[in-house]
Amino acid sequence: MLLCIDCGNTNTVFSIWDGTRFLCTLRTSTEHQRTADQYFVWFSTLVGHHGIRPEIEDVIISSTVPRVVFNLRVLADRYFNTRPLVVGRPDCLLPVPPRVDPGTGVGPDRLVNSAGAFERHGGNLIVVDFGTATTFDVVAQDGAYVGGVIAPGVNLSLEALHMAAAALPHVDVTKPQSVIGTNTVACMQSGIFWGYVGLVREICGRIRDEYDQPMKIIGTGGLAPLFATGDVLFDTIEEDLTMHGLTVIHAYNKENGPT
Ligand SMILES: Nc1ncnc2c1ncn2[C@@H]1O[C@H](COP(=O)(O)OP(=O)(O)OP(=O)(O)O)[C@@H](O)[C@H]1O
Numbered sequence: 585m586l587l588c589i590d591c592g593n594t595n596t597v598f599s600i601w602d603g604t605r606f607l608c609t610l611r612t613s614t615e616h617q618r619t620a621d622q623y624f625v626w627f628s629t630l631v632g633h634h635g636i637r638p639e640i641e642d643v644i645i646s647s648t649v650p651r652v653v654f655n656l657r658v659l660a661d662r663y664f665n666t667r668p669l670v671v672g673r674p675d676c677l678l679p680v681p682p683r684v685d686p687g688t689g690v691g692p693d694r695l696v697n698s699a700g701a702f703e704r705h706g707g708n709l710i711v712v713d714f715g716t717a718t719t720f721d722v723v724a725q726d727g728a729y730v731g732g733v734i735a736p737g738v739n740l741s742l743e744a745l746h747m748a749a750a751a752l753p754h755v756d757v758t759k760p761q762s763v764i765g766t767n768t769v770a771c772m773q774s775g776i777f778w779g780y781v782g783l784v785r786e787i788c789g790r791i792r793d794e795y796d797q798p799m800k801i802i803g804t805g806g807l808a809p810l811f812a813t814g815d816v817l818f819d820t821i822e823e824d825l826t827m828h829g830l831t832v833i834h835a836y837n838k839e840n841g842p843t
């Protein structure tokens with residue numbers, strides 16, 4: 585079995601792949617202080633709760649936070665007796681290398697999303713991921729990540745509004761009843777919800793104009809389903825896209841990497 589680890593700036597997700605399906609998915613906040621032993625206590629407690637006795641043979645990690653990789657490597661070594669593949673490191677092969685400006689450290693999550701989306705849909709794609717940042721990844725005809733857009737994430741924008749303005753409370757993201765808010769919370773929710781619907785539509789439209797070939801738009805990340813209720817923004821929504829991409833990259837390395 586393969587343990588897939590997707591470490592974002594806000595949350596870290598573990599998912600167990602048995603070769604056919606994901607047996608379970610576990611989520612914790614990203615904290616670089618967390619040790620290998622702490623990860624394992626959390627992991628083994630929850631897989632026990634799910635009634636699973638996983639036999640982890642391989643581990644693959646995508647981390648947008650470089651500092652956490654050390655302890656995740658120790659976890660793989662100490663508890664699963666394996667050397668993990670770390671996306672973005674030279675010894676982790678990608679099915680198709682990215683084509684970007686020299687020296688650009690593309691976020692591993694974006695490389696993984698691109699590989700996962702290409703495997704399912706072929707090329708000419710825009711992948712929109714609603715994480716800590718809202719990212720747009722452009723996947724070319726041959727599956728290469730060729731660039732995109734990074735915008736502030738939805739929760740981050742709401743948090744910034746709350747932090748910077750004394751009279752603005754903390755609010756959750758939701759689709760408001762109407763555009764014209766008649767109280768503070770409704771006004772903020774409308775600004776965020778319709779603001780992001782507009783942001784996604786505008787950016788995808790401009791990418792499509794610039795790219796000059798028909799493109800499919802894939803939505804992923806926790807908030808994608810919510811935004812899909814606002815307008816027709818996506819051709820499909822795939823909440824497991826990052827995890828799927830990790831299985832794709834792992835399989836590619838099994839076939840093509842050193843044994
Ligand atoms: N209605 C909602 N309001 C606020 N947050 C929501 C809502 N629905 C889902 N979420 C949040 O979305 C998050 C899942 O999103 P995802 O895993 O894609 O990104 P993230 O964990 O926020 O960011 P990163 O991957 O960069 O760490 C969860 O933390 C969940 O709390």
Ligand SMILES: CC(C)(CO)[C@@H](O)C(=O)NCCC(=O)O
Pocket residue numbers: 592593648688689690691692693694715716717719734
């Ligand atoms: C943009 C984020 C934070 C989204 O998770 C991540 O992909 C990242 O840190 N990227 C590095 C810069 C880049 O992708 O060009």
Ligand SMILES: [K+]
Pocket residue numbers: 592693713714715716805826
């Ligand atoms: K993510």
